[in-house]
Amino acid sequence: MNRKIGQYGGKLPGTLILAFGALHGNEPAGVHALEEVFRILEKEHSTHPGFKFRGKMVGFIGHLQAFEKKVRFLEKDLNRIWEPDFVEQLLHDKNDHTAGEAREIIEIFESIRAEIEAFPSQKIVLLDLHTTSADGGIFSIPTDETESLAMARELHVPVILRLQDSIEGPLLKFAAAGHFKTAPATVTAIAFEAGQHDDPQSVQRAPLQPLYAACAPQVVATEAT
Numbered sequence: 001m002n003r004k005i006g007q008y009g010g011k012l013p014g015t016l017i018l019a020f021g022a023l024h025g026n027e028p029a030g031v032h033a034l035e036e037v038f039r040i041l042e043k044e045h046s047t048h049p050g051f052k053f054r055g056k057m058v059g060f061i062g063h064l065q066a067f068e069k070k071v072r073f074l075e076k077d078l079n080r081i082w083e084p085d086f087v088e089q090l091l092h093d094k095n096d097h098t099a100g101e102a103r104e105i106i107e108i109f110e111s112i113r114a115e116i117e118a119f120p121s122q123k124i125v126l127l128d129l130h131t132t133s134a135d136g137g138i139f140s141i142p143t144d145e146t147e148s149l150a151m152a153r154e155l156h157v158p159v160i161l162r163l164q165d166s167i168e169g170p171l172l173k174f175a176a177a178g179h180f181k182t183a184p185a186t187v188t189a190i191a192f193e194a195g196q197h198d199d200p201q202s203v204q205r206a207p208l209q210p211l212y213a214a215c216a217p218q219v220v221a222t223e224a225t
């Protein structure tokens with residue numbers, strides 16, 4: 001199985017959107033939503049030849065090994081171990097880390113770096129799509145950066161403020177702090193909880209909402225034909 005779910009755009013300058021589903025392997029909804037968005041974008045392109053998309057969007061499976069096994073994680077929660085020193089050490093001794101969450105971190109880091117190099121952009125948006133075990137509805141979890149808060153507001157779903165402060169080692173905190181060596185580009189990172197794991201609504205629809213919201217500013221309005 002490929003970590004990269006798909007990509008779209010890359011012909012016009014603009015924001016690089018990096019979207020992750022299943023950073024917890026038992027949360028497939030984000031992966032299915034990403035597949036759906038790429039299908040919609042391709043279809044739009046073939047039915048409206050004038051359809052243009054600024055920037056580029058790339059979708060990834062977060063925890064590939066856990067996703068294949070349909071489990072949340074192997075040994076450690078992959079969304080709690082993005083500590084800069086730990087990641088740096090893994091990258092330094094990467095030949096010693098060919099399994100478990102360490103391998104996922106190294107591969108995600110290298111995948112993100114490859115996308116940044118392939119499509120240099122002033123602005124990077126990192127979306128992290130989750131579902132929950134409890135029926136908590138749909139909400140967004142921004143970092144406390146202005147851009148992330150602004151994006152959360154635009155989505156018209158409840159916003160949980162400062163949750164990132166109380167969590168150790170989430171991917172988005174690492175990304176927002178620039179540890180993917182994104183400078184001079186700025187990173188806007190935001191997570192979404194899109195309903196319950198096994199609710200058909202969250203598998204089919206809910207994570208589409210933040211994806212549409214992220215794509216909307218990228219679409220160049222074309223004249224109706």
Ligand SMILES: [Zn+2]
Nearest residue numbers: 024027130131
């Ligand atoms: Zn999750």
